[in-house]
């Protein structure tokens with residue numbers, strides 16, 4: 001049985017309250033690909049159904065074709081559909097070797113530059129709910145709140161962007177469920193988290209140098225000046241080869257010569273753009289001038 005036929009409603013099963021045909025799946029997959037580059041093949045039928053059934057209910061609709069017709073004329077609902085279809089899995093200190101590489105190999109020179117009045121720019125592209133940029137901040141500051149506070153007064157900025165407005169709102173708030181912050185090393189959690197009800201709130205000094213923004217990586221980028229370092233991890237796995245190559249080429253254009261990009265552990269630099277980067281470590285690449 002295909003993934004699709006498995007979720008076509010039968011009887012009164014609550015989880016299968018809407019019919020979901022192959023052409024509904026195709027229309028949604030085409031829409032999300034055009035909007036975000038995300039591929040949703042047949043194997044993702046259950047995921048699409050589960051995430052959009054909630055939107056149908058919220059809109060008071062009873063079938064997918066009506067919902068699809070609606071989002072064609074309702075950009076806000078379309079954005080909600082795209083938001084619902086993004087996969088935002090992340091964690092504090094995920095693929096920690098990148099943060100360690102940044103701290104050990106790049107940060108000493110950046111600190112010197114900052115001390116001399118220079119600028120350092122880092123971009124966490126597709127940052128989800130913020131664990132990635134906050135982990136970087138914690139790694140460079142250690143447990144030293146003053147070190148983080150000092151950064152806010154120097155020309156150091158960490159841009160953190162994502163397509164999904166809901167995760168950017170979480171990131172900006174800097175509050176996380178206790179299950180999420182338990183994944184941090186105990187010393188970091190003690191230094192940077194303050195219990196607020198059933199959540200942990202991150203120290204304002206960690207948040208000050210970070211600018212959280214909604215940004216679709218496939219559309220225009222408003223940033224004019226180049227970045228020293230880009231983290232773009234675990235988003236290109238959802239893209240096809242042409243989109244990955246285009247994106248990496250744009251990243252290269254948006255980086256200083258010798259700038260560094262970190263990608264996810266399951267991601268590769270496609271051959272079309274490999275001449276623009278030199279591998280300098282595990283899923284870490286340097287822009288070739």
Ligand SMILES: C[S@@+](CC[C@H](N)C(=O)[O-])C[C@H]1O[C@@H](n2cnc3c(N)ncnc32)[C@H](O)[C@@H]1O
Nearest residue numbers: 036086088090126128163164216217233234235
């Ligand atoms: C799996 S998360 C990765 C988060 C983090 N970088 C990490 O490695 O833990 C992928 C993120 O990519 C975002 N995303 C997907 N397509 C995007 C696009 N076209 N532009 C910007 N962000 C996108 C999703 O909203 C999601 O939050």
